Amino acid sequence: MIFFSELIYALNFFDFIVPVVPVLDARNAYTHLKNKLKDFPVKDDVLLKQTSLYITDMRSLHNIANEFNLFRRMVDENKNEAKIFAVIFYKNIYTQDYSLIDKEAGGLYFFIKNYCLKKLQENYFSSLNERESNLSAKLEKLKKSQHHHLLM
Structure with missing residues (x-):
């Protein structure tokens, strides 16, 4: 004890x-x-x-x-x-x-796999294209508003 x-x-x-x-x-x-x-x-x-x-x-x-x-x-x-x-x-x-x-798992594996399959590049360029479209639309809006102000 x-x-x-x-x-x-x-x-x-x-x-x-x-x-x-x-x-x-x-x-x-x-x-x-x-x-x-x-x-x-x-x-x-x-x-x-x-x-x-x-x-x-x-x-x-x-x-x-x-x-x-x-x-x-x-x-x-x-x-x-x-x-x-x-x-x-x-x-x-x-x-x-x-x-x-x-085991074909994990962050690094999926990054390399997507890079080899060109998915990373596709995502990157599609986001760039989307951004370019948005900026072009804003530019057109600014041009129209500037043109409208010049007419007044």
């Missing part, structure tokens, strides 16, 4: 608290990422700035940097480093969605 006082001693096993100061967060991730990817093309620097906002721990940053440095040497002779980085970033940050690609 365990008494209440013995239960407290059994549960209280922390002798002291060690404060943990994070080395990396979203505010300084860009600096750390830039240091890890020293020869990343300057023209794609905006990509590093935007993606670094989503890197919240050093483990993810190390994984992204190491995997990118490995793949950039093996794939496409450094012609598409930004694309390689983007896929590796997505794989490490959105692991669950990335793993759904094999």
Whole structure:
């Protein structure tokens, strides 16, 4: 039989608290990422700035940097480093969605599928055409009202 006082001693096993100061967060991730990817093309620097906002721990940053440095040497002779980085970033940050690609599910799968089927382009251009029609109608209305004011 365990008494209440013995239960407290059994549960209280922390002798002291060690404060943990994070080395990396979203505010300084860009600096750390830039240091890890020293020869990343300057023209794609905006990509590093935007993606670094989503890197919240050093483990993810190390994984992204190491995997990118490995793949950039093996794939496409450094012609598409930004694309390689983007896929590796997505794989490490959105692991669950990335793993759904094999099951033909998830956001990335449907985005790529719709892109390949030209549905994204069709939607984009149809929305542009609709916007152009609306603006043309407004322009005609303005021309008519201006013409009407000139006649007065």
